[in-house]
Amino acid sequence: SYELTQPPxxxxxxxxxxxxxxSGDKLGNKYACWYQQKPGQSPVLVIYEDRKRxxxxxxxxxxxxxxxxxxxxxxxxxxxxxAVYYCQAWDxxxxxxxxxTKLTVL
Amino acid sequence: QVQLxxxxxxxxxxxxxxxxxxxxxxxxxxxxxxxxxxxxxxxxLEWIGHIYYSGxxxxxxxxxxxxxxxxxxxxxxxxxxLSSVTAADTAVYYCARGYCxxxxxxxxxxxxxxxxxxxxxxxx
Numbered sequence: 001s002y003e004l005t006q007p008p009x010x011x012x013x014x015x016x017x018x019x020x021x022x023s024g025d026k027l028g029n030k031y032a033c034w035y036q037q038k039p040g041q042s043p044v045l046v047i048y049e050d051r052k053r054x055x056x057x058x059x060x061x062x063x064x065x066x067x068x069x070x071x072x073x074x075x076x077x078x079x080x081x082x083a084v085y086y087c088q089a090w091d092x093x094x095x096x097x098x099x100x101t102k103l104t105v106l
Numbered sequence: 107q108v109q110l111x112x113x114x115x116x117x118x119x120x121x122x123x124x125x126x127x128x129x130x131x132x133x134x135x136x137x138x139x140x141x142x143x144x145x146x147x148x149x150x151l152e153w154i155g156h157i158y159y160s161g162x163x164x165x166x167x168x169x170x171x172x173x174x175x176x177x178x179x180x181x182x183x184x185x186x187x188l189s190s191v192t193a194a195d196t197a198v199y200y201c202a203r204g205y206c207x208x209x210x211x212x213x214x215x216x217x218x219x220x221x222x223x224x225x226x227x228x229x230x
Contacts, residue, residue, distance in 0.1 A: 044220070045218040
């Protein structure tokens with residue numbers, strides 16, 4: 001079965017750029033999307049189709065996908081961005097999630 | 107603005123069937139894909155399956171033998187049944203609307219919005 005791999009944790013200073021990666025076999029040939037989940041809350045879609053932002057998601061969130069790696073980039077990271085981020089792709093008619101990355105803003 | 111709300115028992119006994127319903131408000135269920143996704147306490151997300159308003163379904167192969175998802179368009183609801191549950195099925199269960207990339211969803215599916223989630227504990 002298809003697998004997506006994320007680093008367990010990423011740390012960033014306020015105002016800096018955070019990059020969270022998601023790796024999978026030929027992931028660049030599929031669409032990747034990203035969800036933000038804060039403690040006790042439901043996941044929220046922040047990027048879909050590799051790089052598109054849903055309405056209401058700040059411009060500091062951006063995405064890319066090439067080769068075997070999709071990347072979520074948060075520019076000018078704010079304290080409110082501290083959360084767990086999950087990548088997700090679609091393979092063989094099945095949705096697959098990465099294990100999640102805890103973003104710490106310190 | 108579409109909202110989803112899960113409902114159902116919070117406690118299920120081992121070997122029994124877990125049953126949940128998702129009520130869709132603020133929009134019609136007669137379009138899009140309607141999904142169930144779960145998250146064991148402290149762990150990551152697992153897609154369970156989805157249903158199209160016409161009734162066609164698609165399930166995660168790892169759960170397929172135990173899962174049934176159905177839809178009631180007259181009530182704007184869709185439901186999940188998971189049979190023969192064990193403690194490993196203890197999780198927060200979310201319902202979510204699914205969007206397709208492309209005409210046949212082959213390129214991808216993403217989920218937005220999600221319900222608030224409901225914790226189901228499997229215990230005697």
